[in-house]
Amino acid sequence: MKSKIQLSRRTFLRGLGVSIALPWLESMGPLTNWASAATKGATGHVTPNRMAFLYVPNGKIMENWTPTQVGANFELTDILKPLANVKEKTLVLSGLTADKARANGDGGGDHARAMAAFLTGAQPRKTSGTDIHAGISVDQAAASHIGNQTRLPSLELGIEPGYRAGNCDSGYSCVYSATMAWKSATQPLPKEVNPKLAFERLFSTEPNAENTQRDEERKSILDFVQEDSKDILRQVSGNDARKLDEYFTAIRDIEQRIEAAEKFPPIEHIEYAAPEKIPSDFEEHVRLMLDLIVLAFQTDVTRIVTFTLANEGSNKTYPNINVTQGHHNLSHHGGDKAKIEKIHRINIFHMHQLAYLLEKLDATPEGDGSLLDHSMILYGSGNSDGNRHSHHDLPIILAGQGGGTLKSGRHLQYPKETPLNNLWLAMLNRMNVDMKQLGDSTGILEGLS
Numbered sequence: 001m002k003s004k005i006q007l008s009r010r011t012f013l014r015g016l017g018v019s020i021a022l023p024w025l026e027s028m029g030p031l032t033n034w035a036s037a038a039t040k041g042a043t044g045h046v047t048p049n050r051m052a053f054l055y056v057p058n059g060k061i062m063e064n065w066t067p068t069q070v071g072a073n074f075e076l077t078d079i080l081k082p083l084a085n086v087k088e089k090t091l092v093l094s095g096l097t098a099d100k101a102r103a104n105g106d107g108g109g110d111h112a113r114a115m116a117a118f119l120t121g122a123q124p125r126k127t128s129g130t131d132i133h134a135g136i137s138v139d140q141a142a143a144s145h146i147g148n149q150t151r152l153p154s155l156e157l158g159i160e161p162g163y164r165a166g167n168c169d170s171g172y173s174c175v176y177s178a179t180m181a182w183k184s185a186t187q188p189l190p191k192e193v194n195p196k197l198a199f200e201r202l203f204s205t206e207p208n209a210e211n212t213q214r215d216e217e218r219k220s221i222l223d224f225v226q227e228d229s230k231d232i233l234r235q236v237s238g239n240d241a242r243k244l245d246e247y248f249t250a251i252r253d254i255e256q257r258i259e260a261a262e263k264f265p266p267i268e269h270i271e272y273a274a275p276e277k278i279p280s281d282f283e284e285h286v287r288l289m290l291d292l293i294v295l296a297f298q299t300d301v302t303r304i305v306t307f308t309l310a311n312e313g314s315n316k317t318y319p320n321i322n323v324t325q326g327h328h329n330l331s332h333h334g335g336d337k338a339k340i341e342k343i344h345r346i347n348i349f350h351m352h353q354l355a356y357l358l359e360k361l362d363a364t365p366e367g368d369g370s371l372l373d374h375s376m377i378l379y380g381s382g383n384s385d386g387n388r389h390s391h392h393d394l395p396i397i398l399a400g401q402g403g404g405t406l407k408s409g410r411h412l413q414y415p416k417e418t419p420l421n422n423l424w425l426a427m428l429n430r431m432n433v434d435m436k437q438l439g440d441s442t443g444i445l446e447g448l449s
Contacts (some may be wrong), residue, residue, distance in 0.1 A: 020203050022232075023247050023298045023366070025240040049403045049431050050297050050375040052305040053119060053139060054357075055180050056350045057111070057312040058331040059386030060395045061343050066094055067411045074411035079347045082355040086362055086399065088409040089372055091448065093396040095414035096423060099440055100124075101382045101391040108170030110389035111313030111328075114382030116176040119306070121421035121439020122185065124176050128167035132175055135439050137182040138424035139304050140189070145433045146303065154304040155296055156181045157198055157289050158191035159282070160311045169313060177312045191308060194278055195288040196258045202292065202301050203251075243365075250295065258288065283320060283353070290357040297371050298364055303431075309350060312382065321349050331386030343386070354379050358399050375400040376427055394420060398427075398448070405430045407449050418445070 060079065067074040074092070076084060083090055100117040101110065106126045116124040122135025136144075139154055147153025162178020169177050179188040192198045229248070233241050279285040289307060296302050310316050315326030323330070323342045330346075333339035354377075361372035380396040383389060393416075401408055421441035426448055428435050 020251070020299070023243065025236060025243060027236045027240050048300065048303060048374060050303040051139070051142060051427055051431060052293060052307065052375065052377050053180065054354060054377065054379045055115070055118060055306070055308045056379070056381050057115070057310050057314045057383070058327055059381055059383035059390070060347050061340055062384055062393065062395065064344055065347070065395050067092060070411050070413045072410050079344070079351055082348065082351045083358070086355065086358045086372070089358070089362065089399060089401060091398040091406065091408050092411040093398060093414065093423065094393060094412065095416060095418050096394050096396055096420045097392040097417050098382050098394060098420045099391070099417070109172040110383070110391070112169035112172035112176035114391065115178070115180060115312035118382040118420075119180055119424065120182055121419065121424070121441060124172065126171050128171055128173050130165070132173050132188065133185050134176070134182050134188070135185050137180065138428060138438060139181050139306050140183045141435060141438060142428055142431050142433050143304050146431060150300055150302050152201070152302040154181070154306070155198075155201070155302045156189050156191040156306050157292070158193050158308040159285055159289070160308070160314060160316070161193050162191075162311055164190070180308055181306045191306070195285070195292060198289065198292050199255070199258065202296055247298070250291070281320070282318070286353050287356060290353065290360070293357065294360050294364060294371065297361070297375060298366075309353065318346055318349060321345050333387050354397070354399075361400070372399070373401045374403050376402045376406065376430065378427070392417065396420070396423070398423070402430045405449050412447055414445070
């Protein structure tokens with residue numbers, strides 16, 4: 001049905017301290033009218049591209065991760081099987097190396113280096129003091145070029161909080177093992193672990209007093225933009241009205257889950273006190289954050305997200321899958337079959353979380369495709385074999401189709417010692433960010449399209 005009016009892509013619903021961006025609607029015209037940071041897809045349409053980086057710690061059981069076949073006809077391994085529904089929109093990349101996660105003369109500290117070097121390709125300075133130094137991360141390289149085209153230049157999310165000082169790994173500052181995003185070599189960006197605060201960051205325009213009033217009145221954020229939304233709904237087409245209803249329903253669902261989570265006691269953790277007002281169930285916490293990523297992309301509030309499912313070296317337990325020993329301790333399995341089986345179980349659990357995000361993005365229509373078609377979702381770790389602290393042949397997945405610039409549904413094998421940062425240059429290129437060098441890159445990774 002043809003739209004009744006022409007809306008601006010930058011239309012917001014506004015209320016008390018609230019601003020809600022809208023998803024793409026027919027009323028906004030074709031995607032070619034509003035894409036800024038964009039790539040040309042296979043259909044010839046110009047579409048906005050997004051990038052998200054999901055990090056998991058402590059490596060994988062690599063023999064149960066890596067497909068034996070190379071190319072389009074590869075079979076999903078046990079760990080990768082949760083991706084069956086989105087296999088054709090997924091690239092499995094083997095052979096990539098994070099050299100700067102290695103000691104290179106600095107001794108122990110592989111976990112701290114693995115996280116700090118993952119998106120930077122820079123050797124972190126070994127210090128437990130304030131003189132930290134790494135490098136700009138790929139997400140922030142993108143944000144510095146295109147971040148001004150969205151309300152938030154980037155969004156940094158996580159599940160486990162991290163200390164901002166102290167020694168957490170063989171003389172390395174705790175900042176290194178808990179931070180993936182670096183605005184500069186000396187400016188790590190903290191992640192938000194509280195879904196309620198992340199939600200407020202996405203949708204609130206004014207601080208604290210108004211947010212407190214909404215909390216006290218127990219109102220939905222939608223209540224404060226009700227008049228604005230009624231006015232829009234009267235003017236748009238039936239298709240747009242249905243899309244808006246689905247979008248508002250998704251927002252309210254997240255709010256209700258956050259409210260329900262607040263009624264539970266805080267999570268107990270053996271290493272530090274848990275933050276307040278987060279779900280007591282780990283998987284619900286993860287999925288709330290993943291839902292927020294979908295909303296952030298759907299509304300074009302940001303096009304750049306980093307999300308750490310756990311800090312590097314995390315010794316988190318997973319009682320929901322009957323793993324009551326710490327993840328990090330188990331990763332040093334020494335060949336013990338029982339420990340390897342439990343790590344295998346954790347690896348599969350993490351893959352289910354990635355599948356949840358990818359399937360949700362793929363089920364969200366946008367223009368001539370889905371949000372997943374217009375995104376690049378990177379999943380991986382700065383460790384491959386956690387038992388040996390290996391940083392070569394990393395477990396890397398690149399999902400989505402990058403606006404038609406990625407030829408997905410394949411397992412690609414790259415030569416040994418191919419820098420991981422070559423992939424970051426390739427992704428930046430698809431965000432219309434032309435960089436010749438990032439960290440230890442040696443050129444743009446080929447073969448993705």
